[in-house]
Amino acid sequence: MDYFNIGLNIFCLIAQGMMHVYFCTSLTGKKQKAYYFAIYIFIFFILDWLANMFSFPLVIGIGTELLMLYGLNRFILGNRPSASWAAAVLAGYISQFSFGLISPVEAVISPYVTTPLLLYSMVIASTAASLSISAVCYTIVVKSISPEEIGRMTNMGCLLLPVLFFFTAELYIRQPYTQIYYDALSPALLFENTTLLFLQALGLGALLCTLYAYRHLCRSIQTRTEMQSLSQAVQAQKIYIAEAQTRYEQTKAFRHDIKNHLSVLSALLNNNKPEESKAYLQKLETVSTTLSFPYQTGNPVVDILLGEKLKMAEADGIAAEVSLLLPNPCGIDDFDLCVIFANALDNAICACQSIEEAGSIRISGERQGDFYMLAFENTCSNHPLPPAGTGLSNIKAVTEKYHGAMLTEKLERRFSLNVLLNISLHPESITIQNP
Helix, strand or coil: CCHHHHHHHHHHHHHHHHHHHHHHHHHHCCCCCHHHHHHHHHHHHHHHHHHHHHCCCHHHHHHHHHHHHHHHHHHHCCCCHHHHHHHHHHHHHHHHHHHHHHHHHHHHHHHHCCCHHHHHHHHHHHHHHHHHHHHHHHHHHHHHCCHHHHHCCCCCHHHHHHHHHHHHHHHHHCHHHHCCCCCCCCHHHHHHHHHHHHHHHHHHHHHHHHHHHHHHHHHHHHHHHHHHHHHHHHHHHHHHHHHHHHHHHHHHHHHHHHHHHHHHHHHHHHCCCHHHHHHHHHHHHHHHHHHCCCCCCCCHHHHHHHHHHHHHHHHCCCEEEEECCCCCCCCCCHHHHHHHHHHHHHHHHHHHHCCCCCCEEEEEEEEECCEEEEEEEEECCCCCCCCCCHHHHHHHHHHHHCCCEEEEEEECCEEEEEEEEECCCCHHHCCCCCC
């Protein structure tokens, strides 16, 4: 019994299993737990024992490893199918290519290995090199792609087909290494092994390049979607601002003519025309009603936006409460206020509509020295919060522009969004953050 090979195999299975679990949890943003490692390594040992017992072909071994990695991500870590396949394919691919990359090097060195000590040293060094390459590649991938990007991966065909091609090429390249220890290495064999080493390195590099291109493709699609959404929001906010300006001009004109209206009303009363006076008062009341806002915050743009959004909310049976008075001068651009309120209210209304019982929205504001705190609270479901979308990203961008901060919190069936803004900044001191 070769205790050296048995011990080395056990070490490789444990090291690979730990790296697989660490990579998959880090890539998908899951918390690492000890029993994840124990379950996966235990199954890894069983599959390796079966493969040795029945001498499974390499293709079946790789396919089984991929299915095992998928099961780890899907059923143990609880990831979505697309994210599970992405993590499984990347983990299996890197592992296979890292070990395959060392095979040509062993083939070149093996003719010069003349003693058991050198043989054991070469095997240990090649195993350590393969595991190191795997660790480096896993680290590069984890740092290149965020868990949110992996969670949003839906078009897996763009990634899966190139990787399947690389797997097939890997199997073909590794065929010459069924017996890698030659008695002598001719120039032709040296050239062949050098070429295969170069192909292995290209295959590993092709994975990283494909992953890089795929990541930028996904980000381009996401950016395009966000730009379209932002463009629509900009158009809506321009309408709010234009309507606010129109309301302001109408109110200014009404206040200018109020003396004339009072003179007409006084003349009607002096001439004992109560019915005409009553009709005239009703007309004035109608005009003043059209000029007033259901919510008075001190900012006409925000008043109109709140009126429009909360009117839609109340039509769906959502109760709304507003306790807000913006300082004057506010120090915050009307467009930026629209970004905050429009996105916060859209998210709140959507959350209230997703539950069966009647929802509620509460908006409040409070000045704290040179800062102003906006608070948005709404009812929501018991389900975990989805990843932050475009709306919260836009709000965060505004808070950074005004040297503030954004905080979200979910307590049972209540969600809160707090936005802190510096209102003491002069316009010229405000810096726009690049996306």
